[in-house]
Amino acid sequence: MASVRDWDSELEDDEAGAVIRAAGRQLKLWREAAGLTQAEFGAAIGYGEELVSSVERGRRIPRPEYLEGADEVLGAGGKIAALKQDVAEVRYPKKVRDLKKLEADAVELCAYNNSVIHGLLQTEEYVRASMATRRPPFTEEELEQQVAARLARQDILTEVPLRVFSFVQCESTLRRPVGGRMVMRRQLEHLLDAGRFRNVDLQVLPLDREDNAGLAGSFRLLRLRDGSTAGHNEVQLVSRVITDPKEVQVLDIRYGIIRAQALTPRESLAFIEKVLGET
Known part of the structure; x- marks a missing residue:
């Protein structure tokens, strides 16, 4: 029992x-x-x-x-x-449920990440390793709940009708050995697979770029079915949905510049393959 x-x-x-x-x-x-x-x-x-x-x-x-x-x-x-x-x-934390609902209402999701691989693109090993570093640490039950919640959101990548995804990953996220060498190898291989989906544009912003409009940190944009756009920002202890039109406009402008500064999707896959070969 x-x-x-x-x-x-x-x-x-x-x-x-x-x-x-x-x-x-x-x-x-x-x-x-x-x-x-x-x-x-x-x-x-x-x-x-x-x-x-x-x-x-x-x-x-x-x-x-x-x-x-x-x-x-x-x-x-x-x-x-x-x-x-x-x-x-409701088994998942409220902030995860709220984000999942917002993602479900989106027709396009755009995200820039400069600390870790975006959650929708993470392998289970990577999810577990990144969450295990939390301080104070999760209990085993909390860790399992968080991992399950993160993985449950990933179905959105292949749900029909297909949404459009645009991810820009800072090169640092490809080289930071979360979970160790083998975990990162499998994570990079997973990125290559995801980057070949027809509805996914995956770009890399190299560290040697002199210009980087994303130095203020990671964020995402969600273009919703009703034609509006929302932003989302998650930092230490804060997960915030942004709906103020002026703030959303700033994020929209920044994301456009970040995409222009990054490698093209084709160049980015070649770059990831190069990093994988060095791992």
């Missing part, structure tokens, strides 16, 4: 809490309608009574296998299992 320690216990915002409490109420109603006690129900699906109680009170997030087992035991015909998608979304 799973123990309470195996489950997420931090509901960090009102939206997540509301979803989990609603799911808990539905599970309790179905269980009571079936005439089962919490102990009987828990035994039937392979979980302890304490954990069942915590889920029904909205204090624990029910995992997909919990919902699937409940659906089968309670004869819900898919009605409980249907909660999996909503529950899965």
Whole structure:
């Protein structure tokens, strides 16, 4: 049986809490309608009574296998299992959910990075290695949650209809050995694969360029379906969506200059291959 320690216990915002409490109420109603006690129900699906109680009170997030087992035991015909998608979304930190929603509404995503490889282009090993350097460190459970959240966003690269992506990576991000030599080799190989997608333009801004309009740091632009554009900036302890037209315009101008200063996509793939050969 799973123990309470195996489950997420931090509901960090009102939206997540509301979803989990609603799911808990539905599970309790179905269980009571079936005439089962919490102990009987828990035994039937392979979980302890304490954990069942915590889920029904909205204090624990029910995992997909919990919902699937409940659906089968309670004869819900898919009605409980249907909660999996909503529950899965709130397992991720709020800032990740907010960004994912913004990305989902975008038709074009543009990003400049000068510290690490952009999150949508990272391998699982690279994600894990970069997050493991955090201080104070994540617990093992928090680290797994963060890694899963980062990887879940990457589906957007190949979702239909295809969006347009433009990435500019500072050369420093290609040479910084996050996770060690072999992790970086696989990361560079992954970049080469992603850079060949028809909907992805990947550019490198070499360190020997005298002019660099991105010295103020990494940022991204999202061109939305309604014709508007939003910016996003993430720095120490702050993740900020930018909607003020004047601020967005500044970022738009900077990104255009950065792209002009960078190598072309074709030149950039050759550059990445060169760095890979040196790694």
